Amino acid sequence: MNQAGGLKKGVMMSPAFIVNRNIRRRLYVLMFLLTLFSSNAVWARVSSASEPEKHFLWSMKTRSNTVFFLGSLHVFKGDAYPLAPDIEKAYEASQKIVFETDVDKTQEPRWQGRMMGLGVYLNGQTIAQNVSRGTYRLLEEKVVAAGMQMASFNSLKPWLCALTLSVMELQKLGYDPGSGIDMYFHDKAKKDGKEIIALEPPEYQLNLFTTMDKKEEEAFLRQTLEELEVTGTLARDMQKAWKRGDVEKLDAIMKLSFKDHPDMYERFVVARNRKWVAMVDELARQNENVLIVVGSAHLVGKNNVLDLLEAKGYTIEQR
Numbered sequence: 001m002n003q004a005g006g007l008k009k010g011v012m013m014s015p016a017f018i019v020n021r022n023i024r025r026r027l028y029v030l031m032f033l034l035t036l037f038s039s040n041a042v043w044a045r046v047s048s049a050s051e052p053e054k055h056f057l058w059s060m061k062t063r064s065n066t067v068f069f070l071g072s073l074h075v076f077k078g079d080a081y082p083l084a085p086d087i088e089k090a091y092e093a094s095q096k097i098v099f100e101t102d103v104d105k106t107q108e109p110r111w112q113g114r115m116m117g118l119g120v121y122l123n124g125q126t127i128a129q130n131v132s133r134g135t136y137r138l139l140e141e142k143v144v145a146a147g148m149q150m151a152s153f154n155s156l157k158p159w160l161c162a163l164t165l166s167v168m169e170l171q172k173l174g175y176d177p178g179s180g181i182d183m184y185f186h187d188k189a190k191k192d193g194k195e196i197i198a199l200e201p202p203e204y205q206l207n208l209f210t211t212m213d214k215k216e217e218e219a220f221l222r223q224t225l226e227e228l229e230v231t232g233t234l235a236r237d238m239q240k241a242w243k244r245g246d247v248e249k250l251d252a253i254m255k256l257s258f259k260d261h262p263d264m265y266e267r268f269v270v271a272r273n274r275k276w277v278a279m280v281d282e283l284a285r286q287n288e289n290v291l292i293v294v295g296s297a298h299l300v301g302k303n304n305v306l307d308l309l310e311a312k313g314y315t316i317e318q319r
Helices: 016-025 031-035 087-090 109-118 133-145 158-172 179-191 202-210 214-244 245-257 263-285 305-310
Strands: 058-060 068-074 096-097 194-197 290-295 317-318
Touching: 058 087, 068 087, 068 179, 087 179, 096 179, 109 202, 133 158, 133 214, 158 202, 158 214, 179 194, 179 290, 214 245, 214 263, 245 263, 263 290, 263 305, 305 317
Parallel strands: 068 290, 096 194, 096 290
Antiparallel strands: 058 068, 058 317
């Protein structure tokens, strides 16, 4: 690795090493960066709302407490910090900090070993035997362009190939999974001794990938391979929208990205939103304030967490 985090041309590194080193805290770190790909020319047609400056932060006042919702981007460049004072104040005012999953558990070698074990073919199978010739040729092309050897990828399943190549591309562009908004507040909450709550176990997130059928897996890999070269543009535009609190822009990206993948949207976003709402409803009945930090994609779009809560009678305000 060079100091900028990019891969040196011609240096072979194990994909297992890459995944464990860069996304070991979150299996789904790049979930939406892998699926939110569209033409930048299309995004440019979506104008920012001419309103007072907002953040990807909402508050829900109840009879007994205040529940804050903060949309996170799981990878960020360092210029995201310092965060806006309103965001820091919401953290300071909260006694409970809620995240999508148990980050500490994903650090355990046993769990990392399970993740890698489920992402590798057994009994001598290879990815070439499980995807079309066209997808395999495209995979080989991208692997070579990244300075890797195809031998390192032959035993990996399509979803793990997709995650590995995406991590490598983002790292090359200077994005760091360790600098994501959720990781920032997770580390801060641990240091400050605040109560940390997980909405779902890491195993659930792992199952989102491992229970895809063969056709879904190949489609996931194919889309990732075809859009790798716009990863930087996507990440930059999402970061800009996040910093402006531009819900319309991020919502537009979501709609375009999942337009041809409604089943994936239901699987990775809506189904989880519905499960989380029941937990948020319970937290809203407690006496202590709560800050809930989840991926921004869960707070925009159809059947997002905020809309589902408003349907239950709660009043929510963007800050």
